[in-house]
Amino acid sequence: MRPVLSYVAAALPVDIALEEQFTTKAQQRHAAKFGMWCWLITELLLFGGLLLVATVLRVLHPASVSAAATHLKFWIGASNTVVLICSSLTMSGAINASRLGLQTLMVRCMLATGGLGSVFLLLKAYEYYRDYQEHMVPFLDWRPYALPHDHASRLFINDYFAATGLHGVHLITGIAILLVLTRQASRAGYLSLHQNRIEIFGLYWHFIDLVWIIVFPTLYLVNRG
Amino acid sequence: MSLSESLLHRDPAPGRGTIGRPPDYLHDEHTLRSWFFSIDHKRIGILYLLSITFFFVLGSIAAGLIRLSLVVPNGAIFSNDTYNKLFTIHGVVMVWFFLIPSIPTTFGNFLLPIMIGARDVAFPRLNRLSWYIFVCGALFTLFTIVVGGVDTGWTFYAPFSTTFSNTWVIPALLGVIVVGFSSILTGLNFVVTLHTMRAPGMTWFRLPIFCWTMYATSLIFLLATPVITIALLLLVLERAFGIGIFDPALGGDPVLFEHLFWFYSHPAVYIMVLPGMGVISEIVPAFAQKKLFGYRFVAYASLGLASLTFFVWGHHMFVNGQSEVASLSFSLLSFAVAVPSAVKVYNWTATIYKGSIKLDTPMLYAMGYIGLFVLGGLTGLFLATLAIDEHVHDTYFVVAHFHYIMVGGTALAFLGGLHYWWPKFTGRMYPEGWGRVSAFFIFIGFNTTFFPQFLLGYLGMPRRYHTYPPEFQLLNILSSAGSLILALGYIFPMIYLVWSLRYGKRAPANPWHARGLEWMTTSPPPKHNFETPPTVDFEPYDYRDRESRV
Ligand code: HEM
Numbered sequence A: 001m002r003p004v005l006s007y008v009a010a011a012l013p014v015d016i017a018l019e020e021q022f023t024t025k026a027q028q029r030h031a032a033k034f035g036m037w038c039w040l041i042t043e044l045l046l047f048g049g050l051l052l053v054a055t056v057l058r059v060l061h062p063a064s065v066s067a068a069a070t071h072l073k074f075w076i077g078a079s080n081t082v083v084l085i086c087s088s089l090t091m092s093g094a095i096n097a098s099r100l101g102l103q104t105l106m107v108r109c110m111l112a113t114g115g116l117g118s119v120f121l122l123l124k125a126y127e128y129y130r131d132y133q134e135h136m137v138p139f140l141d142w143r144p145y146a147l148p149h150d151h152a153s154r155l156f157i158n159d160y161f162a163a164t165g166l167h168g169v170h171l172i173t174g175i176a177i178l179l180v181l182t183r184q185a186s187r188a189g190y191l192s193l194h195q196n197r198i199e200i201f202g203l204y205w206h207f208i209d210l211v212w213i214i215v216f217p218t219l220y221l222v223n224r225g
Numbered sequence B: 001m002s003l004s005e006s007l008l009h010r011d012p013a014p015g016r017g018t019i020g021r022p023p024d025y026l027h028d029e030h031t032l033r034s035w036f037f038s039i040d041h042k043r044i045g046i047l048y049l050l051s052i053t054f055f056f057v058l059g060s061i062a063a064g065l066i067r068l069s070l071v072v073p074n075g076a077i078f079s080n081d082t083y084n085k086l087f088t089i090h091g092v093v094m095v096w097f098f099l100i101p102s103i104p105t106t107f108g109n110f111l112l113p114i115m116i117g118a119r120d121v122a123f124p125r126l127n128r129l130s131w132y133i134f135v136c137g138a139l140f141t142l143f144t145i146v147v148g149g150v151d152t153g154w155t156f157y158a159p160f161s162t163t164f165s166n167t168w169v170i171p172a173l174l175g176v177i178v179v180g181f182s183s184i185l186t187g188l189n190f191v192v193t194l195h196t197m198r199a200p201g202m203t204w205f206r207l208p209i210f211c212w213t214m215y216a217t218s219l220i221f222l223l224a225t226p227v228i229t230i231a232l233l234l235l236v237l238e239r240a241f242g243i244g245i246f247d248p249a250l251g252g253d254p255v256l257f258e259h260l261f262w263f264y265s266h267p268a269v270y271i272m273v274l275p276g277m278g279v280i281s282e283i284v285p286a287f288a289q290k291k292l293f294g295y296r297f298v299a300y301a302s303l304g305l306a307s308l309t310f311f312v313w314g315h316h317m318f319v320n321g322q323s324e325v326a327s328l329s330f331s332l333l334s335f336a337v338a339v340p341s342a343v344k345v346y347n348w349t350a351t352i353y354k355g356s357i358k359l360d361t362p363m364l365y366a367m368g369y370i371g372l373f374v375l376g377g378l379t380g381l382f383l384a385t386l387a388i389d390e391h392v393h394d395t396y397f398v399v400a401h402f403h404y405i406m407v408g409g410t411a412l413a414f415l416g417g418l419h420y421w422w423p424k425f426t427g428r429m430y431p432e433g434w435g436r437v438s439a440f441f442i443f444i445g446f447n448t449t450f451f452p453q454f455l456l457g458y459l460g461m462p463r464r465y466h467t468y469p470p471e472f473q474l475l476n477i478l479s480s481a482g483s484l485i486l487a488l489g490y491i492f493p494m495i496y497l498v499w500s501l502r503y504g505k506r507a508p509a510n511p512w513h514a515r516g517l518e519w520m521t522t523s524p525p526p527k528h529n530f531e532t533p534p535t536v537d538f539e540p541y542d543y544r545d546r547e548s549r550v
């Protein structure tokens, strides 16, 4: 790590380029942030449907859901929660660095964020692999299911795959955007033209984190009793 | 001259004379490229107008065939399967690809930025993207329905759609899901535009009511569409992998699908009807030359409808074994919805009262709208009454109810708005005589088509059936005959509006002597809507000076 001072010395001008439909930059920043919030609310409701299904199943078939939930890999899920929270931390680091015009620090924070996101995906993939090995993939015809007589437990496991899968898709999208953004953001002069894109993306990233923080207890935690 | 001064003149005048004016948005560039890659909200609005007209024509053809089939009681004209596919095409195309996008994406896109004095929506590129998403998703679904034949109806109810229907349900669902994203993006754009792009002086309570209804509609787009997206996605997974969530054989619950479906689709009926209310709230003051009565009530009623609408979905499930407490609550809440709807109707009526009324084509449509909406709304109350719904649920009574609101309401408002703003969109006047004739045809044709369906439903004819007892034939023939008249009423405008593009009289900036920023710019508007960015220092529907003169 370089000493902090050398980053500060490298501070660059921070600004955004005004698009023609806006009158002021403050207006443009406000609109961008507001738009992202609207999108996130929509996304939250999208996951809401799957979480609702999990809750309904729990009410309809409590015993089956508990039986199925004990097969979930609690510790992998918990570790992943920590990983994502750390990635949110590095993302806030990137945002703050971008505000201060510290381009190098920002780019490094963004890379760290992408790295942590990938760790999450790897752990998740391993978890799916273990599920597969333990015959906990009821939606695959060719793979006999571990709890064949407990129909309702299938539903819960299937919902688990749908919810974590959808979250995974969001994370993959997030990492892909992050990589493209990092590439653009490491060019000279980026921060004086598009600083707020880092902030907007940061909102999205925190959201992915937040969704996991809701999904994890709903699927792994409350059904363990 | 400030805008408020110009209001004192007979008409708000556009900035300068014709000479030396920058080219309007239609003549700014001519290449196809400049249309398909345009990020100008006005051009995108026109693209949407063309696309939804295409879907409307398609849906209408399917409807015509359905009516043709129902002329005879024994279902001799089409096979059962063909009939099922026909009403699915009709429902899917009309609801998902015409009614839901209709007014927001066309008039909303074109007018919303102008009405608030902005140069464009907040995210013009996103706006263009949402058109592409819409067209791709809709054409894809259309292709699968026509080639594969989908027979689930527009509601895709499980378990039929998941387990029994052996048609191309998955691709059709995927297309509808994709189109949902285009709605979400449009809604997002409008909400942000209304919050951040209003011109100086354009406070919330100076917005035209049309903007308020766009706001309410956009909120529903944002909050309800994701729920249908996930519900349809679960259907896809169910069909593809048998995940069982809606499958009773595995302990899943098909009624859960209905909950998710109606949690979106009841609000969606307000996506369809609120924008129509907005259009009527513009037309009525302009043709009564009178300030809209109770502006704030109408504005709040729009938000009231947008919130109440999320709590009544259970009225579609009264006979599906939902608990009695739930049914009673949903019934009560559905009655509550009638209040803000009635507020609007009373306000329009009070606006007309003692106005100096001109019965031009848009006003004819508006009057038709009010009458038909009242009938549709009142029969909604019948349906929300538990005991009556037991009897008429899933009969033609329901079909008539929602057609009174969606065709009698939304489609009439759409045509009214199209005539009202046609001079603004195109710079040409439509032929007034033909306009009135076709409005007349539509009103007569509509009632002849759908009123008999109330009677049929009340007598017990179920919906979505291909055959019926012979004693229902008379009413069915009446209904089919009406649909011919209705069709003429739609065909006329398609011809004379296109004709007017070339031969219509050139439109002045404000042919109706109406108020509102859209009438203060040229017809058609320049690329950035106003030659000088407006500052608003006047109240909405400011028709006072006219009244004092009359
Ligand atoms: C304002 C715009 C409205 C629209 C666009 C609309 C549209 C619809 C549609 C599309 C359906 C049938 C759905 C289907 O089964 O395929 C329906 C059914 C129903 N509507 Fe409306 N409606 C509106 C207003 C109302 C109001 C104000 C009420 C009650 C106060 C109401 C009560 C009902 C009920 C209870 C049903 C279910 C009937 C049944 O299936 O037995 N509607 N409506």
Ligand SMILES: [Cu+2]
Pocket (backbone or CB within 6 Å): B265, B266, B269, B312, B313, B315, B316
């Ligand atoms: Cu409803």
